[in-house]
Amino acid sequence: MSKSNSFRRLGRKVQQGFTLVELAIVLAVIGLIIGAVAIAKDVQRNAEYQKAVNKFVYQWKMSYDQYYQRTGGVLGDCQQAPTYMVDGSETTINNGNACSRAGSMAVPGIPASFAGRGSKICAGQGYAAGAVGDGDAALATLNLRDLMTRAGVRMPPGRGEGHEDRFLYIDSNGNPAELQVCFQFNASGTASGAGNVMVVRGLTPDLARFMDQVIDGKPDSREGRFRIQGRPAHANGGANQANAPGTQWEANNTLGTSLGGGAGATAMTNNDARPGVVNNPNNSAGGTTDGRTLDEDQVILLTAHWIMEQ
Known part of the structure:
Protein backbone atom coordinates (compact mmCIF):
# COMPACT_ATOMS: atom_id res chain seq x y z
CA MET A 1 0.00 0.00 0.00
CA SER A 2 1.39 3.38 -0.96
CA LYS A 3 2.03 6.12 1.59
CA SER A 4 -0.39 8.46 -0.22
CA ASN A 5 -3.28 6.00 0.15
CA SER A 6 -2.46 5.52 3.83
CA PHE A 7 -2.54 9.28 4.47
CA ARG A 8 -5.85 9.57 2.64
CA ARG A 9 -7.40 6.91 4.93
CA LEU A 10 -6.09 8.66 8.03
CA GLY A 11 -7.51 11.95 6.80
CA ARG A 12 -10.94 10.41 6.33
CA LYS A 13 -10.91 8.95 9.87
CA VAL A 14 -10.07 12.31 11.41
CA GLN A 15 -12.93 14.02 9.56
CA GLN A 16 -15.58 11.61 10.92
CA GLY A 17 -15.85 13.37 14.36
CA PHE A 18 -17.25 16.78 15.44
CA THR A 19 -15.14 19.68 16.44
CA LEU A 20 -15.70 21.53 19.73
CA VAL A 21 -17.05 24.48 17.77
CA GLU A 22 -19.63 22.30 16.03
CA LEU A 23 -20.71 20.75 19.32
CA ALA A 24 -21.06 24.19 20.90
CA ILE A 25 -23.23 25.34 18.01
CA VAL A 26 -25.47 22.27 18.31
CA LEU A 27 -25.88 22.76 22.08
CA ALA A 28 -26.66 26.44 21.56
CA VAL A 29 -29.34 25.59 18.99
CA ILE A 30 -30.88 22.99 21.34
CA GLY A 31 -30.93 25.57 24.15
CA LEU A 32 -32.63 28.09 21.89
CA ILE A 33 -35.27 25.54 20.89
CA ILE A 34 -35.99 24.62 24.53
CA GLY A 35 -36.18 28.29 25.48
CA ALA A 36 -38.49 29.02 22.55
CA VAL A 37 -40.83 26.19 23.59
CA ALA A 38 -40.99 27.51 27.16
CA ILE A 39 -41.63 31.05 25.96
CA ALA A 40 -44.26 29.81 23.51
CA LYS A 41 -46.15 28.13 26.37
CA ASP A 42 -46.17 31.39 28.36
CA VAL A 43 -47.27 33.37 25.31
CA GLN A 44 -50.06 30.89 24.62
CA ARG A 45 -51.25 31.00 28.25
CA ASN A 46 -51.23 34.79 28.30
CA ALA A 47 -53.18 34.85 25.04
CA GLU A 48 -55.75 32.51 26.55
CA TYR A 49 -56.00 34.65 29.68
CA GLN A 50 -56.43 37.76 27.54
CA LYS A 51 -59.23 36.01 25.66
CA ALA A 52 -60.95 35.14 28.95
CA VAL A 53 -60.83 38.83 29.92
CA ASN A 54 -61.70 40.47 26.60
CA LYS A 55 -64.05 37.91 25.06
CA PHE A 56 -65.82 36.78 28.21
CA VAL A 57 -65.85 38.85 31.42
CA TYR A 58 -65.63 42.25 29.69
CA GLN A 59 -68.33 41.16 27.25
CA TRP A 60 -70.53 40.13 30.17
CA LYS A 61 -70.03 43.53 31.76
CA MET A 62 -71.17 45.13 28.49
CA SER A 63 -74.24 42.86 28.49
CA TYR A 64 -75.01 43.86 32.09
CA ASP A 65 -74.71 47.57 31.21
CA GLN A 66 -76.85 47.09 28.12
CA TYR A 67 -79.54 45.39 30.21
CA TYR A 68 -79.57 48.43 32.51
CA GLN A 69 -79.91 50.80 29.56
CA ARG A 70 -82.74 48.83 27.96
CA THR A 71 -84.82 48.09 31.03
CA GLY A 118 -78.15 39.12 48.18
CA SER A 119 -79.10 36.02 46.15
CA LYS A 120 -77.00 35.55 43.03
CA ILE A 121 -78.55 35.33 39.56
CA CYS A 122 -76.91 32.59 37.48
CA ALA A 123 -77.86 30.36 34.57
CA GLY A 124 -77.83 27.25 36.78
CA GLN A 125 -75.83 26.30 39.85
CA GLY A 126 -72.60 25.33 38.11
CA TYR A 127 -69.98 24.61 40.76
CA ALA A 128 -71.54 23.43 44.01
CA ALA A 129 -71.90 26.04 46.76
CA GLY A 130 -68.51 26.58 48.40
CA ALA A 131 -66.69 24.41 45.86
CA VAL A 132 -64.53 27.22 44.43
CA GLY A 133 -64.18 29.52 47.42
CA ASP A 134 -65.99 30.30 50.65
CA GLY A 135 -68.91 32.72 50.95
CA ASP A 136 -71.18 31.67 48.06
CA ALA A 137 -74.58 33.36 48.16
CA ALA A 138 -77.82 31.44 47.68
CA LEU A 139 -79.04 30.89 44.14
CA ALA A 140 -81.88 33.19 43.03
CA THR A 141 -85.03 31.88 41.36
CA LEU A 142 -84.47 34.16 38.37
CA ASN A 143 -82.30 32.81 35.56
CA LEU A 144 -79.52 34.92 34.05
CA ARG A 145 -79.94 33.70 30.49
CA ASP A 146 -83.74 34.08 30.55
CA LEU A 147 -83.49 37.70 31.79
CA MET A 148 -80.98 38.64 29.10
CA THR A 149 -82.96 36.93 26.35
CA ARG A 150 -86.25 38.60 27.33
CA ALA A 151 -84.60 42.03 27.28
CA GLY A 152 -83.09 41.35 23.86
CA VAL A 153 -79.54 41.64 25.16
CA ARG A 154 -76.83 39.86 23.20
CA MET A 155 -74.66 37.66 25.41
CA PRO A 156 -71.04 36.59 24.82
CA PRO A 157 -70.69 33.26 23.01
CA GLY A 158 -69.18 31.55 26.07
CA ARG A 159 -69.09 27.80 25.58
CA GLY A 160 -71.86 27.90 23.02
CA GLU A 161 -75.62 28.27 22.71
CA GLY A 162 -77.27 27.81 26.10
CA HIS A 163 -73.91 28.00 27.89
CA GLU A 164 -73.08 31.66 27.34
CA ASP A 165 -72.29 32.11 31.05
CA ARG A 166 -69.45 29.55 30.94
CA PHE A 167 -65.92 29.74 29.52
CA LEU A 168 -63.49 26.84 29.18
CA TYR A 169 -59.75 27.34 29.65
CA ILE A 170 -56.68 25.30 30.53
CA ASP A 171 -54.97 25.82 33.88
CA SER A 172 -51.18 26.08 34.18
CA ASN A 173 -50.92 22.33 34.87
CA GLY A 174 -52.76 21.45 31.66
CA ASN A 175 -56.13 20.59 33.21
CA PRO A 176 -59.40 21.99 31.82
CA ALA A 177 -61.20 24.49 34.09
CA GLU A 178 -64.42 26.45 33.65
CA LEU A 179 -65.31 30.05 34.44
CA GLN A 180 -68.89 30.87 35.39
CA VAL A 181 -70.47 34.34 35.57
CA CYS A 182 -73.29 35.35 37.94
CA PHE A 183 -74.48 38.66 39.41
CA GLN A 184 -75.49 39.59 42.95
CA PHE A 185 -75.94 42.46 45.41
CA ASN A 186 -73.51 42.82 48.32
CA ALA A 187 -74.64 44.62 51.46
CA SER A 188 -72.71 47.55 52.91
CA GLY A 189 -69.52 46.43 54.63
CA THR A 190 -68.93 43.35 52.46
CA ALA A 191 -65.16 42.92 52.15
CA SER A 192 -65.35 41.92 48.48
CA GLY A 193 -67.15 45.18 47.66
CA ALA A 194 -70.55 46.68 48.40
CA GLY A 195 -73.28 47.10 45.79
CA ASN A 196 -73.94 45.14 42.63
CA VAL A 197 -71.11 42.83 41.56
CA MET A 198 -70.29 40.34 38.85
CA VAL A 199 -69.40 37.01 40.43
CA VAL A 200 -66.65 35.18 38.50
CA ARG A 201 -66.33 31.58 39.67
CA GLY A 202 -63.64 29.04 38.77
CA LEU A 203 -60.54 31.29 38.59
CA THR A 204 -57.09 29.86 39.11
CA PRO A 205 -54.94 32.21 41.24
CA ASP A 206 -52.79 32.87 38.17
CA LEU A 207 -55.80 33.92 36.08
CA ALA A 208 -57.23 35.94 38.98
CA ARG A 209 -54.01 37.94 39.27
CA PHE A 210 -53.93 38.54 35.52
CA MET A 211 -57.59 39.61 35.43
CA ASP A 212 -57.14 41.88 38.45
CA GLN A 213 -54.24 43.70 36.80
CA VAL A 214 -56.24 44.26 33.62
CA ILE A 215 -59.35 45.50 35.46
CA ASP A 216 -57.91 47.83 38.10
CA GLY A 217 -54.17 47.93 37.52
CA LYS A 218 -52.84 45.91 40.45
CA PRO A 219 -53.14 42.26 41.59
CA ASP A 220 -54.53 42.94 45.06
CA SER A 221 -57.15 40.52 46.34
CA ARG A 222 -58.81 42.88 48.85
CA GLU A 223 -58.55 46.31 47.23
CA GLY A 224 -59.83 47.87 44.01
CA ARG A 225 -62.79 46.87 41.87
CA PHE A 226 -61.83 43.19 41.54
CA ARG A 227 -61.60 41.29 44.83
CA ILE A 228 -61.59 37.77 46.19
CA GLN A 229 -64.84 36.40 47.62
CA GLY A 230 -65.21 35.16 51.17
CA ARG A 231 -62.28 36.83 52.90
CA PRO A 232 -62.71 39.07 55.96
CA ALA A 233 -61.89 42.77 55.71
CA HIS A 234 -58.56 44.04 56.94
CA ALA A 235 -58.44 44.88 60.63
CA ASN A 236 -58.58 48.54 61.63
CA GLY A 237 -55.56 48.15 63.90
CA GLY A 238 -52.40 46.12 64.12
CA ALA A 239 -50.23 45.14 61.19
CA ASN A 240 -53.06 45.05 58.64
CA GLN A 241 -54.30 48.62 58.58
CA ALA A 242 -57.53 49.36 56.73
CA ASN A 243 -56.79 50.97 53.33
CA ALA A 244 -53.12 50.01 53.65
CA PRO A 245 -51.43 48.09 50.82
CA GLY A 246 -53.61 45.04 50.43
CA THR A 247 -53.14 41.30 50.16
CA GLN A 248 -51.93 39.18 47.29
CA TRP A 249 -54.18 36.50 45.80
CA GLU A 250 -53.76 33.98 48.58
CA ALA A 251 -52.92 30.81 46.70
CA ASN A 252 -50.64 29.22 44.17
CA ASN A 253 -51.14 26.16 41.99
CA THR A 254 -51.06 23.58 44.77
CA LEU A 255 -51.41 25.31 48.11
CA GLY A 256 -53.90 27.79 49.55
CA THR A 257 -52.88 30.05 52.43
CA SER A 258 -55.43 31.52 54.80
CA LEU A 259 -58.11 29.54 53.00
CA GLY A 260 -60.75 28.30 55.41
CA GLY A 261 -58.62 29.27 58.42
CA GLY A 262 -57.50 32.20 60.50
CA ALA A 263 -54.93 34.80 59.59
CA GLY A 264 -51.75 33.15 58.39
CA ALA A 265 -53.29 29.68 58.51
CA THR A 266 -52.55 27.16 55.82
CA ALA A 267 -55.32 24.87 54.66
CA MET A 268 -54.72 21.79 52.54
CA THR A 269 -57.15 19.18 51.30
CA ASN A 270 -56.96 15.85 49.59
CA ASN A 271 -57.11 15.91 45.83
CA ASP A 272 -60.10 13.81 44.81
CA ALA A 273 -59.85 12.66 41.21
CA ARG A 274 -63.03 10.56 41.17
CA PRO A 275 -65.42 11.42 38.31
CA GLY A 276 -68.26 13.67 39.40
CA VAL A 277 -66.64 14.65 42.72
CA VAL A 278 -66.62 18.40 43.18
CA ASN A 279 -63.49 20.07 44.52
CA ASN A 280 -63.18 20.58 48.26
CA PRO A 281 -64.75 23.87 49.45
CA ASN A 282 -61.84 25.47 51.28
CA ASN A 283 -58.97 24.65 48.96
CA SER A 284 -60.78 23.40 45.87
CA ALA A 285 -58.05 21.00 44.76
CA GLY A 286 -54.31 20.64 44.58
CA GLY A 287 -52.19 20.34 47.72
CA THR A 288 -52.79 17.50 50.13
CA THR A 289 -52.37 16.98 53.86
CA ASP A 290 -49.05 15.23 53.24
CA GLY A 291 -47.68 18.18 51.27
CA ARG A 292 -48.13 16.71 47.80
CA THR A 293 -47.43 19.34 45.15
CA LEU A 294 -47.43 17.50 41.83
CA ASP A 295 -47.57 19.63 38.71
CA GLU A 296 -50.22 17.41 37.11
CA ASP A 297 -52.80 18.05 39.85
CA GLN A 298 -55.83 20.27 39.28
CA VAL A 299 -54.95 23.86 40.15
CA ILE A 300 -57.07 25.25 42.98
CA LEU A 301 -59.98 27.48 41.96
CA LEU A 302 -61.27 30.73 43.48
CA THR A 303 -64.20 33.14 43.15
CA ALA A 304 -63.91 36.91 42.65
CA HIS A 305 -66.30 39.88 42.67
CA TRP A 306 -66.07 42.65 40.08
CA ILE A 307 -67.87 45.77 41.36
CA MET A 308 -70.28 47.21 38.78
CA GLU A 309 -70.97 50.91 38.24
CA GLN A 310 -74.72 50.52 38.62
Missing part, protein backbone atom coordinates in the same frame (compact mmCIF):
# COMPACT_ATOMS: atom_id res chain seq x y z
CA GLY A 72 -84.08 51.08 33.24
CA GLY A 73 -83.04 48.84 36.13
CA VAL A 74 -80.30 46.46 37.15
CA LEU A 75 -80.51 42.74 36.54
CA GLY A 76 -83.62 41.18 38.11
CA ASP A 77 -84.84 44.47 39.64
CA CYS A 78 -88.34 45.96 39.65
CA GLN A 79 -88.79 48.17 36.59
CA GLN A 80 -91.72 50.18 37.99
CA ALA A 81 -90.19 50.68 41.45
CA PRO A 82 -86.45 49.99 41.26
CA THR A 83 -84.50 48.96 44.32
CA TYR A 84 -81.13 49.30 42.50
CA MET A 85 -80.23 45.83 43.75
CA VAL A 86 -79.58 42.78 41.59
CA ASP A 87 -82.48 40.36 42.16
CA GLY A 88 -84.41 43.19 43.87
CA SER A 89 -87.72 41.87 42.52
CA GLU A 90 -87.41 38.81 44.78
CA THR A 91 -86.90 40.82 47.95
CA THR A 92 -89.51 42.12 50.42
CA ILE A 93 -89.85 45.37 52.35
CA ASN A 94 -91.81 45.57 55.60
CA ASN A 95 -93.33 42.14 54.76
CA GLY A 96 -94.57 43.38 51.39
CA ASN A 97 -93.29 42.59 47.88
CA ALA A 98 -90.50 44.96 46.82
CA CYS A 99 -92.10 45.72 43.45
CA SER A 100 -95.52 46.64 44.86
CA ARG A 101 -93.97 48.45 47.85
CA ALA A 102 -96.86 47.49 50.14
CA GLY A 103 -96.18 48.90 53.62
CA SER A 104 -92.89 50.44 52.47
CA MET A 105 -93.78 53.94 53.69
CA ALA A 106 -93.19 52.84 57.28
CA VAL A 107 -89.46 52.30 56.63
CA PRO A 108 -86.77 54.02 54.53
CA GLY A 109 -86.29 52.60 51.06
CA ILE A 110 -82.65 51.68 51.57
CA PRO A 111 -81.12 48.20 51.14
CA ALA A 112 -81.09 47.55 54.91
CA SER A 113 -84.92 47.71 54.89
CA PHE A 114 -85.25 44.92 52.32
CA ALA A 115 -85.31 41.27 53.37
CA GLY A 116 -84.14 38.40 51.20
CA ARG A 117 -81.51 40.42 49.35
Whole structure:
Protein backbone atom coordinates (compact mmCIF):
# COMPACT_ATOMS: atom_id res chain seq x y z
CA MET A 1 0.00 0.00 0.00
CA SER A 2 1.39 3.38 -0.96
CA LYS A 3 2.03 6.12 1.59
CA SER A 4 -0.39 8.46 -0.22
CA ASN A 5 -3.28 6.00 0.15
CA SER A 6 -2.46 5.52 3.83
CA PHE A 7 -2.54 9.28 4.47
CA ARG A 8 -5.85 9.57 2.64
CA ARG A 9 -7.40 6.91 4.93
CA LEU A 10 -6.09 8.66 8.03
CA GLY A 11 -7.51 11.95 6.80
CA ARG A 12 -10.94 10.41 6.33
CA LYS A 13 -10.91 8.95 9.87
CA VAL A 14 -10.07 12.31 11.41
CA GLN A 15 -12.93 14.02 9.56
CA GLN A 16 -15.58 11.61 10.92
CA GLY A 17 -15.85 13.37 14.36
CA PHE A 18 -17.25 16.78 15.44
CA THR A 19 -15.14 19.68 16.44
CA LEU A 20 -15.70 21.53 19.73
CA VAL A 21 -17.05 24.48 17.77
CA GLU A 22 -19.63 22.30 16.03
CA LEU A 23 -20.71 20.75 19.32
CA ALA A 24 -21.06 24.19 20.90
CA ILE A 25 -23.23 25.34 18.01
CA VAL A 26 -25.47 22.27 18.31
CA LEU A 27 -25.88 22.76 22.08
CA ALA A 28 -26.66 26.44 21.56
CA VAL A 29 -29.34 25.59 18.99
CA ILE A 30 -30.88 22.99 21.34
CA GLY A 31 -30.93 25.57 24.15
CA LEU A 32 -32.63 28.09 21.89
CA ILE A 33 -35.27 25.54 20.89
CA ILE A 34 -35.99 24.62 24.53
CA GLY A 35 -36.18 28.29 25.48
CA ALA A 36 -38.49 29.02 22.55
CA VAL A 37 -40.83 26.19 23.59
CA ALA A 38 -40.99 27.51 27.16
CA ILE A 39 -41.63 31.05 25.96
CA ALA A 40 -44.26 29.81 23.51
CA LYS A 41 -46.15 28.13 26.37
CA ASP A 42 -46.17 31.39 28.36
CA VAL A 43 -47.27 33.37 25.31
CA GLN A 44 -50.06 30.89 24.62
CA ARG A 45 -51.25 31.00 28.25
CA ASN A 46 -51.23 34.79 28.30
CA ALA A 47 -53.18 34.85 25.04
CA GLU A 48 -55.75 32.51 26.55
CA TYR A 49 -56.00 34.65 29.68
CA GLN A 50 -56.43 37.76 27.54
CA LYS A 51 -59.23 36.01 25.66
CA ALA A 52 -60.95 35.14 28.95
CA VAL A 53 -60.83 38.83 29.92
CA ASN A 54 -61.70 40.47 26.60
CA LYS A 55 -64.05 37.91 25.06
CA PHE A 56 -65.82 36.78 28.21
CA VAL A 57 -65.85 38.85 31.42
CA TYR A 58 -65.63 42.25 29.69
CA GLN A 59 -68.33 41.16 27.25
CA TRP A 60 -70.53 40.13 30.17
CA LYS A 61 -70.03 43.53 31.76
CA MET A 62 -71.17 45.13 28.49
CA SER A 63 -74.24 42.86 28.49
CA TYR A 64 -75.01 43.86 32.09
CA ASP A 65 -74.71 47.57 31.21
CA GLN A 66 -76.85 47.09 28.12
CA TYR A 67 -79.54 45.39 30.21
CA TYR A 68 -79.57 48.43 32.51
CA GLN A 69 -79.91 50.80 29.56
CA ARG A 70 -82.74 48.83 27.96
CA THR A 71 -84.82 48.09 31.03
CA GLY A 72 -84.08 51.08 33.24
CA GLY A 73 -83.04 48.84 36.13
CA VAL A 74 -80.30 46.46 37.15
CA LEU A 75 -80.51 42.74 36.54
CA GLY A 76 -83.62 41.18 38.11
CA ASP A 77 -84.84 44.47 39.64
CA CYS A 78 -88.34 45.96 39.65
CA GLN A 79 -88.79 48.17 36.59
CA GLN A 80 -91.72 50.18 37.99
CA ALA A 81 -90.19 50.68 41.45
CA PRO A 82 -86.45 49.99 41.26
CA THR A 83 -84.50 48.96 44.32
CA TYR A 84 -81.13 49.30 42.50
CA MET A 85 -80.23 45.83 43.75
CA VAL A 86 -79.58 42.78 41.59
CA ASP A 87 -82.48 40.36 42.16
CA GLY A 88 -84.41 43.19 43.87
CA SER A 89 -87.72 41.87 42.52
CA GLU A 90 -87.41 38.81 44.78
CA THR A 91 -86.90 40.82 47.95
CA THR A 92 -89.51 42.12 50.42
CA ILE A 93 -89.85 45.37 52.35
CA ASN A 94 -91.81 45.57 55.60
CA ASN A 95 -93.33 42.14 54.76
CA GLY A 96 -94.57 43.38 51.39
CA ASN A 97 -93.29 42.59 47.88
CA ALA A 98 -90.50 44.96 46.82
CA CYS A 99 -92.10 45.72 43.45
CA SER A 100 -95.52 46.64 44.86
CA ARG A 101 -93.97 48.45 47.85
CA ALA A 102 -96.86 47.49 50.14
CA GLY A 103 -96.18 48.90 53.62
CA SER A 104 -92.89 50.44 52.47
CA MET A 105 -93.78 53.94 53.69
CA ALA A 106 -93.19 52.84 57.28
CA VAL A 107 -89.46 52.30 56.63
CA PRO A 108 -86.77 54.02 54.53
CA GLY A 109 -86.29 52.60 51.06
CA ILE A 110 -82.65 51.68 51.57
CA PRO A 111 -81.12 48.20 51.14
CA ALA A 112 -81.09 47.55 54.91
CA SER A 113 -84.92 47.71 54.89
CA PHE A 114 -85.25 44.92 52.32
CA ALA A 115 -85.31 41.27 53.37
CA GLY A 116 -84.14 38.40 51.20
CA ARG A 117 -81.51 40.42 49.35
CA GLY A 118 -78.15 39.12 48.18
CA SER A 119 -79.10 36.02 46.15
CA LYS A 120 -77.00 35.55 43.03
CA ILE A 121 -78.55 35.33 39.56
CA CYS A 122 -76.91 32.59 37.48
CA ALA A 123 -77.86 30.36 34.57
CA GLY A 124 -77.83 27.25 36.78
CA GLN A 125 -75.83 26.30 39.85
CA GLY A 126 -72.60 25.33 38.11
CA TYR A 127 -69.98 24.61 40.76
CA ALA A 128 -71.54 23.43 44.01
CA ALA A 129 -71.90 26.04 46.76
CA GLY A 130 -68.51 26.58 48.40
CA ALA A 131 -66.69 24.41 45.86
CA VAL A 132 -64.53 27.22 44.43
CA GLY A 133 -64.18 29.52 47.42
CA ASP A 134 -65.99 30.30 50.65
CA GLY A 135 -68.91 32.72 50.95
CA ASP A 136 -71.18 31.67 48.06
CA ALA A 137 -74.58 33.36 48.16
CA ALA A 138 -77.82 31.44 47.68
CA LEU A 139 -79.04 30.89 44.14
CA ALA A 140 -81.88 33.19 43.03
CA THR A 141 -85.03 31.88 41.36
CA LEU A 142 -84.47 34.16 38.37
CA ASN A 143 -82.30 32.81 35.56
CA LEU A 144 -79.52 34.92 34.05
CA ARG A 145 -79.94 33.70 30.49
CA ASP A 146 -83.74 34.08 30.55
CA LEU A 147 -83.49 37.70 31.79
CA MET A 148 -80.98 38.64 29.10
CA THR A 149 -82.96 36.93 26.35
CA ARG A 150 -86.25 38.60 27.33
CA ALA A 151 -84.60 42.03 27.28
CA GLY A 152 -83.09 41.35 23.86
CA VAL A 153 -79.54 41.64 25.16
CA ARG A 154 -76.83 39.86 23.20
CA MET A 155 -74.66 37.66 25.41
CA PRO A 156 -71.04 36.59 24.82
CA PRO A 157 -70.69 33.26 23.01
CA GLY A 158 -69.18 31.55 26.07
CA ARG A 159 -69.09 27.80 25.58
CA GLY A 160 -71.86 27.90 23.02
CA GLU A 161 -75.62 28.27 22.71
CA GLY A 162 -77.27 27.81 26.10
CA HIS A 163 -73.91 28.00 27.89
CA GLU A 164 -73.08 31.66 27.34
CA ASP A 165 -72.29 32.11 31.05
CA ARG A 166 -69.45 29.55 30.94
CA PHE A 167 -65.92 29.74 29.52
CA LEU A 168 -63.49 26.84 29.18
CA TYR A 169 -59.75 27.34 29.65
CA ILE A 170 -56.68 25.30 30.53
CA ASP A 171 -54.97 25.82 33.88
CA SER A 172 -51.18 26.08 34.18
CA ASN A 173 -50.92 22.33 34.87
CA GLY A 174 -52.76 21.45 31.66
CA ASN A 175 -56.13 20.59 33.21
CA PRO A 176 -59.40 21.99 31.82
CA ALA A 177 -61.20 24.49 34.09
CA GLU A 178 -64.42 26.45 33.65
CA LEU A 179 -65.31 30.05 34.44
CA GLN A 180 -68.89 30.87 35.39
CA VAL A 181 -70.47 34.34 35.57
CA CYS A 182 -73.29 35.35 37.94
CA PHE A 183 -74.48 38.66 39.41
CA GLN A 184 -75.49 39.59 42.95
CA PHE A 185 -75.94 42.46 45.41
CA ASN A 186 -73.51 42.82 48.32
CA ALA A 187 -74.64 44.62 51.46
CA SER A 188 -72.71 47.55 52.91
CA GLY A 189 -69.52 46.43 54.63
CA THR A 190 -68.93 43.35 52.46
CA ALA A 191 -65.16 42.92 52.15
CA SER A 192 -65.35 41.92 48.48
CA GLY A 193 -67.15 45.18 47.66
CA ALA A 194 -70.55 46.68 48.40
CA GLY A 195 -73.28 47.10 45.79
CA ASN A 196 -73.94 45.14 42.63
CA VAL A 197 -71.11 42.83 41.56
CA MET A 198 -70.29 40.34 38.85
CA VAL A 199 -69.40 37.01 40.43
CA VAL A 200 -66.65 35.18 38.50
CA ARG A 201 -66.33 31.58 39.67
CA GLY A 202 -63.64 29.04 38.77
CA LEU A 203 -60.54 31.29 38.59
CA THR A 204 -57.09 29.86 39.11
CA PRO A 205 -54.94 32.21 41.24
CA ASP A 206 -52.79 32.87 38.17
CA LEU A 207 -55.80 33.92 36.08
CA ALA A 208 -57.23 35.94 38.98
CA ARG A 209 -54.01 37.94 39.27
CA PHE A 210 -53.93 38.54 35.52
CA MET A 211 -57.59 39.61 35.43
CA ASP A 212 -57.14 41.88 38.45
CA GLN A 213 -54.24 43.70 36.80
CA VAL A 214 -56.24 44.26 33.62
CA ILE A 215 -59.35 45.50 35.46
CA ASP A 216 -57.91 47.83 38.10
CA GLY A 217 -54.17 47.93 37.52
CA LYS A 218 -52.84 45.91 40.45
CA PRO A 219 -53.14 42.26 41.59
CA ASP A 220 -54.53 42.94 45.06
CA SER A 221 -57.15 40.52 46.34
CA ARG A 222 -58.81 42.88 48.85
CA GLU A 223 -58.55 46.31 47.23
CA GLY A 224 -59.83 47.87 44.01
CA ARG A 225 -62.79 46.87 41.87
CA PHE A 226 -61.83 43.19 41.54
CA ARG A 227 -61.60 41.29 44.83
CA ILE A 228 -61.59 37.77 46.19
CA GLN A 229 -64.84 36.40 47.62
CA GLY A 230 -65.21 35.16 51.17
CA ARG A 231 -62.28 36.83 52.90
CA PRO A 232 -62.71 39.07 55.96
CA ALA A 233 -61.89 42.77 55.71
CA HIS A 234 -58.56 44.04 56.94
CA ALA A 235 -58.44 44.88 60.63
CA ASN A 236 -58.58 48.54 61.63
CA GLY A 237 -55.56 48.15 63.90
CA GLY A 238 -52.40 46.12 64.12
CA ALA A 239 -50.23 45.14 61.19
CA ASN A 240 -53.06 45.05 58.64
CA GLN A 241 -54.30 48.62 58.58
CA ALA A 242 -57.53 49.36 56.73
CA ASN A 243 -56.79 50.97 53.33
CA ALA A 244 -53.12 50.01 53.65
CA PRO A 245 -51.43 48.09 50.82
CA GLY A 246 -53.61 45.04 50.43
CA THR A 247 -53.14 41.30 50.16
CA GLN A 248 -51.93 39.18 47.29
CA TRP A 249 -54.18 36.50 45.80
CA GLU A 250 -53.76 33.98 48.58
CA ALA A 251 -52.92 30.81 46.70
CA ASN A 252 -50.64 29.22 44.17
CA ASN A 253 -51.14 26.16 41.99
CA THR A 254 -51.06 23.58 44.77
CA LEU A 255 -51.41 25.31 48.11
CA GLY A 256 -53.90 27.79 49.55
CA THR A 257 -52.88 30.05 52.43
CA SER A 258 -55.43 31.52 54.80
CA LEU A 259 -58.11 29.54 53.00
CA GLY A 260 -60.75 28.30 55.41
CA GLY A 261 -58.62 29.27 58.42
CA GLY A 262 -57.50 32.20 60.50
CA ALA A 263 -54.93 34.80 59.59
CA GLY A 264 -51.75 33.15 58.39
CA ALA A 265 -53.29 29.68 58.51
CA THR A 266 -52.55 27.16 55.82
CA ALA A 267 -55.32 24.87 54.66
CA MET A 268 -54.72 21.79 52.54
CA THR A 269 -57.15 19.18 51.30
CA ASN A 270 -56.96 15.85 49.59
CA ASN A 271 -57.11 15.91 45.83
CA ASP A 272 -60.10 13.81 44.81
CA ALA A 273 -59.85 12.66 41.21
CA ARG A 274 -63.03 10.56 41.17
CA PRO A 275 -65.42 11.42 38.31
CA GLY A 276 -68.26 13.67 39.40
CA VAL A 277 -66.64 14.65 42.72
CA VAL A 278 -66.62 18.40 43.18
CA ASN A 279 -63.49 20.07 44.52
CA ASN A 280 -63.18 20.58 48.26
CA PRO A 281 -64.75 23.87 49.45
CA ASN A 282 -61.84 25.47 51.28
CA ASN A 283 -58.97 24.65 48.96
CA SER A 284 -60.78 23.40 45.87
CA ALA A 285 -58.05 21.00 44.76
CA GLY A 286 -54.31 20.64 44.58
CA GLY A 287 -52.19 20.34 47.72
CA THR A 288 -52.79 17.50 50.13
CA THR A 289 -52.37 16.98 53.86
CA ASP A 290 -49.05 15.23 53.24
CA GLY A 291 -47.68 18.18 51.27
CA ARG A 292 -48.13 16.71 47.80
CA THR A 293 -47.43 19.34 45.15
CA LEU A 294 -47.43 17.50 41.83
CA ASP A 295 -47.57 19.63 38.71
CA GLU A 296 -50.22 17.41 37.11
CA ASP A 297 -52.80 18.05 39.85
CA GLN A 298 -55.83 20.27 39.28
CA VAL A 299 -54.95 23.86 40.15
CA ILE A 300 -57.07 25.25 42.98
CA LEU A 301 -59.98 27.48 41.96
CA LEU A 302 -61.27 30.73 43.48
CA THR A 303 -64.20 33.14 43.15
CA ALA A 304 -63.91 36.91 42.65
CA HIS A 305 -66.30 39.88 42.67
CA TRP A 306 -66.07 42.65 40.08
CA ILE A 307 -67.87 45.77 41.36
CA MET A 308 -70.28 47.21 38.78
CA GLU A 309 -70.97 50.91 38.24
CA GLN A 310 -74.72 50.52 38.62
